[in-house]
Amino acid sequence: MLILPEWLITSPREAPKRGWGVRVEANLITDLAPHRELEKKYPDDSVIHAEDQILSPGFVNTHTHLYGVLAHGIPLTKAPDGFWPFLKDFWWPMVEDRIDHNMIRAAADWQCQVMIKSGVTSFYDCLEAPHSLPGCLDVEAEAIAGHGLRAILSFEATERVSKANGLLGLKENFDFTSKHHGDEGLIQGLICYHTTFTCSREFILNAFEMANSLGCLVHMHCSEGTYEPEYALKNFGLRPIQYYDQLGVLGANMLASQCVQLAEDEVALIALRGARVAHMPLSNCEVGAGLPLCRNWQPLVSLSDLAAIATLITSLRSCAVHS
Numbered sequence: 001m002l003i004l005p006e007w008l009i010t011s012p013r014e015a016p017k018r019g020w021g022v023r024v025e026a027n028l029i030t031d032l033a034p035h036r037e038l039e040k041k042y043p044d045d046s047v048i049h050a051e052d053q054i055l056s057p058g059f060v061n062t063h064t065h066l067y068g069v070l071a072h073g074i075p076l077t078k079a080p081d082g083f084w085p086f087l088k089d090f091w092w093p094m095v096e097d098r099i100d101h102n103m104i105r106a107a108a109d110w111q112c113q114v115m116i117k118s119g120v121t122s123f124y125d126c127l128e129a130p131h132s133l134p135g136c137l138d139v140e141a142e143a144i145a146g147h148g149l150r151a152i153l154s155f156e157a158t159e160r161v162s163k164a165n166g167l168l169g170l171k172e173n174f175d176f177t178s179k180h181h182g183d184e185g186l187i188q189g190l191i192c193y194h195t196t197f198t199c200s201r202e203f204i205l206n207a208f209e210m211a212n213s214l215g216c217l218v219h220m221h222c223s224e225g226t227y228e229p230e231y232a233l234k235n236f237g238l239r240p241i242q243y244y245d246q247l248g249v250l251g252a253n254m255l256a257s258q259c260v261q262l263a264e265d266e267v268a269l270i271a272l273r274g275a276r277v278a279h280m281p282l283s284n285c286e287v288g289a290g291l292p293l294c295r296n297w298q299p300l301v302s303l304s305d306l307a308a309i310a311t312l313i314t315s316l317r318s319c320a321v322h323s
């Protein structure tokens, strides 16, 4: 079968090719060339003419919260007016703390369909639902498995509820990641915790030790608003990225989401240690977090956004506007 779009995108490192298409055999792309060349070479193939359309590899969303769609339409008497009230008065009590297994299953099922329709074929999800422990990642994985998407799943462990709940969250990640470690399947896990203002030093070091023993990444939210750097300066005498460096955990196995309120030297430290960053332009708008210092990031930054509020195409447009 031939697919002949207006534009063909083959890789992020090559310019889009106008008037090029692909040949597909079974589930493999076996050739790509200009339309006329393909039609001449394979005259007996069926042809899909995709005029005015772009054919590209699937998008990878490096940070989403599938359960976030459940926040849509919650009636509010007062809209949050910043990052901290957004968490304290809205997201924690009215969304995260209410999530159960049935909600996780339904939201994952719905969001997979939304992602497929918007061209996402791989994603990383961060489940925040402290009262859904244990077993919530298995529930989410079951819902995703039927859709054929590639996914890395995690539970956002936090000590904000209690120390015991935090440890249960880390165990959820460890057990799930161990189960899918070296798996040939489409679903894997990683270790995840919330932030420096909801997790103690010992807890963070414990998370990195678990990840080292499994050979996987550690994910956390970092300096999404001004609250975290102010908290870190007051309590540790350092900004969050400096604090992570002092703990000895800033490195290539660290995936930090948001990273909006960074100082210039924190950006340089991230680059020096080779840590990874997920950039989320629309999510930053949603909570009034601000605009990140993007200019030195390119080699290590991936694009993502809450599937709950947008498709990745909308995020790409937003990213272009920001830059």
Ligand SMILES: [Zn+2]
Binding pocket: 063, 064, 065, 126, 221, 257
């Ligand atoms: Zn997030």
